[in-house]
Amino acid sequence: MMRFLPILFVLLFSVKTSANSHEDFLQCLSHFSEVIYTPKNSSYSTILHSAIGNPRFNTRTVPKPLVIITPRNVSHIQTAITCSEKHGMQIRVRSGGHDYEGLSYLSWMLPFVVIDLFNLRTVTVDASDSTAWVEAGATIGEVYYGIAEKSRTLAFPAGLCPSVGVGGHFSGGGYGMTLRKHGLSLDHIVDAHLIDVNGRILDRNSMGEDLFWAIRGGGGNTFGVVIAWKLSLVQVPPSVTVFEVARNSLEQNVTRLVHRWQYAISKFPREFSFKVYIARANSSDQQGKTAIETKFSSMFLGEVDKLLPMMQKTFPELGLMREDCIEMTWIESVLYFYGFPWNGSLDVLLNRTSRLPSFKGKSDYVKQPMPEIAWEGIWRRMNLVDVRRSQLQLTAYGGIMNEISESSTPFPHRAGTLFQIQYAVVCNGDDDLKASDQWHTNWIRKLYSYMAAYASKNPRGAYVNYRDLDLGVNNLHGTTSYRQASIWGKKYFGNNFDRLVRVKTEVDPTNFFRNEQSVPPYHQYLSNIEGRATYDS
Ligand SMILES: Cc1cc2nc3c(=O)[nH]c(=O)nc-3n(C[C@H](O)[C@H](O)[C@H](O)COP(=O)(O)OP(=O)(O)OC[C@H]3O[C@@H](n4cnc5c(N)ncnc54)[C@H](O)[C@@H]3O)c2cc1C
Ligand SMILES: *[C@@H]1O[C@H](CO)[C@@H](O)[C@H](O)[C@H]1NC(C)=O
Ligand SMILES: *[C@@H]1O[C@H](CO)[C@@H](O)[C@H](O)[C@H]1NC(C)=O
Ligand SMILES: *[C@@H]1O[C@H](CO)[C@@H](O)[C@H](O)[C@H]1NC(C)=O
Ligand SMILES: *[C@@H]1O[C@H](CO)[C@@H](O)[C@H](O)[C@H]1NC(C)=O
Ligand SMILES: *[C@@H]1O[C@H](CO)[C@@H](O)[C@H](O)[C@H]1NC(C)=O
Numbered sequence: 001m002m003r004f005l006p007i008l009f010v011l012l013f014s015v016k017t018s019a020n021s022h023e024d025f026l027q028c029l030s031h032f033s034e035v036i037y038t039p040k041n042s043s044y045s046t047i048l049h050s051a052i053g054n055p056r057f058n059t060r061t062v063p064k065p066l067v068i069i070t071p072r073n074v075s076h077i078q079t080a081i082t083c084s085e086k087h088g089m090q091i092r093v094r095s096g097g098h099d100y101e102g103l104s105y106l107s108w109m110l111p112f113v114v115i116d117l118f119n120l121r122t123v124t125v126d127a128s129d130s131t132a133w134v135e136a137g138a139t140i141g142e143v144y145y146g147i148a149e150k151s152r153t154l155a156f157p158a159g160l161c162p163s164v165g166v167g168g169h170f171s172g173g174g175y176g177m178t179l180r181k182h183g184l185s186l187d188h189i190v191d192a193h194l195i196d197v198n199g200r201i202l203d204r205n206s207m208g209e210d211l212f213w214a215i216r217g218g219g220g221n222t223f224g225v226v227i228a229w230k231l232s233l234v235q236v237p238p239s240v241t242v243f244e245v246a247r248n249s250l251e252q253n254v255t256r257l258v259h260r261w262q263y264a265i266s267k268f269p270r271e272f273s274f275k276v277y278i279a280r281a282n283s284s285d286q287q288g289k290t291a292i293e294t295k296f297s298s299m300f301l302g303e304v305d306k307l308l309p310m311m312q313k314t315f316p317e318l319g320l321m322r323e324d325c326i327e328m329t330w331i332e333s334v335l336y337f338y339g340f341p342w343n344g345s346l347d348v349l350l351n352r353t354s355r356l357p358s359f360k361g362k363s364d365y366v367k368q369p370m371p372e373i374a375w376e377g378i379w380r381r382m383n384l385v386d387v388r389r390s391q392l393q394l395t396a397y398g399g400i401m402n403e404i405s406e407s408s409t410p411f412p413h414r415a416g417t418l419f420q421i422q423y424a425v426v427c428n429g430d431d432d433l434k435a436s437d438q439w440h441t442n443w444i445r446k447l448y449s450y451m452a453a454y455a456s457k458n459p460r461g462a463y464v465n466y467r468d469l470d471l472g473v474n475n476l477h478g479t480t481s482y483r484q485a486s487i488w489g490k491k492y493f494g495n496n497f498d499r500l501v502r503v504k505t506e507v508d509p510t511n512f513f514r515n516e517q518s519v520p521p522y523h524q525y526l527s528n529i530e531g532r533a534t535y536d537s
């Protein structure tokens with residue numbers, strides 16, 4: 001009973017005061033009205049829709065922000081934080097908008113404000129000391145472009161999709177086709193500028209090593225607003241080798257191929273990164289069963305003459321041929337893996353628009369090779385006639401990932417991980433409550449429970465950048481307990497979760513920066529209620 005009284009109190013209180021506080025809040029922001037968009041403004045909807053990575057959250061019924069703020073300088077963000085605190089507004093920070101659950105532009109707890117960082121996206125590369133300062137509204141495509149303007153032998157390890165934002169990406173991990181050689185994006189961040197809950201601008205020195213540790217992997221919208229990252233760039237050879245070969249179950253035994261791939265991973269040199277994409281094919285086999293289509297996709301930091309004998313030795317079953325391979329520069333490989341013509345203009349990297357269908361995603365880490373029968377169970381599930389489009393993406397781990405300790409950053413999935421799985425299924429998109437979407441979401445949940453036997457355990461690991469609210473959510477009205485949050489928190493952060501909670505308790509004890517899956521402080525329940533009462537009275 002005790003537990004529920006204060007919640008009621010807060011609910012009643014916010015209903016009573018909301019109309020006034022909205023006006024007061026807008027008043028508080030009024031001295032930079034040129035970057036404030038309320039729903040009355042004709043640009044509001046264009047700006048809101050400009051970075052909705054998952055159209056599942058682009059429906060009429062999804063709650064919309066009271067205002068969108070598009071800061072042009074840091075003082076706009078500081079004021080936005082102060083005004084939001086004063087008037088009991090929740091903020092959502094958006095960089096590239098690719099959050100799988102839309103948490104950078106939607107909240108079910110009203111009212112909320114979106115701070116969209118797209119005006120703050122300068123990329124400054126210093127090739128002479130192999131570093132770059134990158135503002136938090138930049139996309140990884142803009143980072144790649146900025147590097148390529150200065151050098152063709154410098155690179156940065158990050159994801160494949162150029163429109164992903166550095167704000168979210170580097171706050172959760174960031175990996176791509178150099179994972180086994182260079183690790184994650186966050187392994188190469190050497191400084192950052194952050195605005196904390198008091199509106200102060202901190203750098204690595206003034207924030208201290210605990211907070212600097214936490215913001216590199218502890219998840220976005222939790223410790224403050226990152227305004228810029230300093231990257232340490234990596235060296236790549238002038239020429240890399242790429243290939244993407246398709247294998248269809250009509251012609252090949254893909255079960256055997258994928259099964260063997262698992263055993264080959266630990267033999268690959270770290271210069272070699274490897275993904276396998278798996279989907280249902282359009283065609284069917286002799287028994288009338290829909291075929292399974294795989295794509296083996298790799299990059300080798302070196303020349304084809306070295307790659308071929310290595311493949312012959314480690315994974316001859318694939319039957320890789322010289323004509324499957326292309327030598328190119330690293331920046332061309334970025335275009336290649338995203339499906340652009342690799343010899344075309346780099347300008348495509350500056351396009352911030354992504355066009356994905358509505359989807360639901362999940363992730364797993366696998367530590368032991370899965371038996372053939374397990375893979376066949378997956379094919380059976382992918383073959384269910386009603387699953388319109390589903391995809392599995394396997395990413396080989398190992399290499400340098402085995403050598404970085406679990407606690408060196410909040411990202412814990414290091415030594416002992418054989419590969420990562422991303423599951424994705426396409427939903428309808430018109431209205432997320434439609435029965436068919438429900439069907440697809442249930443389908444992926446069932447696949448996930450089938451996989452429990454083969455995935456990592458105690459806790460079952462997941463990638464925070466493939467955010468999945470099925471793993472558990474906070475109660476945004478202030479009742480999240482440590483125990484409740486640790487259910488999803490230990491999956492994303494393993495043993496690092498406790499240190500994240502300690503840092504959070506120190507830097508944001510009233511839990512101002514929060515969302516459905518942000519690390520909460522200890523005693524969040526009490527402090528939040530007190531905080532609320534103070535603001536409102
Ligand atoms: C098409 C697609 C391809 C992808 N490919 C890869 C890949 O190859 N490798 C990989 O590792 N991941 C990949 N991802 C996942 C991606 O890394 C995450 O979705 C990432 O969080 C997106 O960052 P964002 O800035 O675009 O997202 P946003 O939705 O803007 O932000 C994500 C979270 O971070 C918070 N946040 C954003 N900016 C800041 C800031 N400046 N300060 C504090 N908090 C902030 C947001 O509030 C939100 O909680 C992909 C995602 C998609 C949709
Ligand atoms: C930021 O913008 C505001 C006006 O919106 C201006 O008053 C202020 O001087 C600017 N600050 C900087 C550092 O440019
Ligand atoms: C919309 O907001 C922008 C930026 O604040 C402003 O320049 C513009 O005049 C506004 N338009 C309308 C119709 O209110
Ligand atoms: C694929 O190969 C495995 C042995 O590696 C065998 O058990 C299985 O029956 C084969 N499947 C097909 C369809 O040939
Ligand atoms: C499968 O069929 C769909 C619809 O007919 C088509 O759009 C798609 O390109 C096909 N995919 C492949 C790999 O052939
Ligand atoms: C890229 O390569 C293709 C195929 O080799 C060729 O047809 C095209 O002209 C090339 N484009 C450019 C911009 O060089």
Ligand SMILES: *[C@@H]1O[C@H](CO)[C@@H](O)[C@H](O)[C@H]1NC(C)=O
Nearest residue numbers: 347348351352353354355356
């Ligand atoms: C940017 O990408 C989107 C989505 O793929 C595409 O529709 C649009 O035409 C592209 N814009 C430019 C200028 O190339």
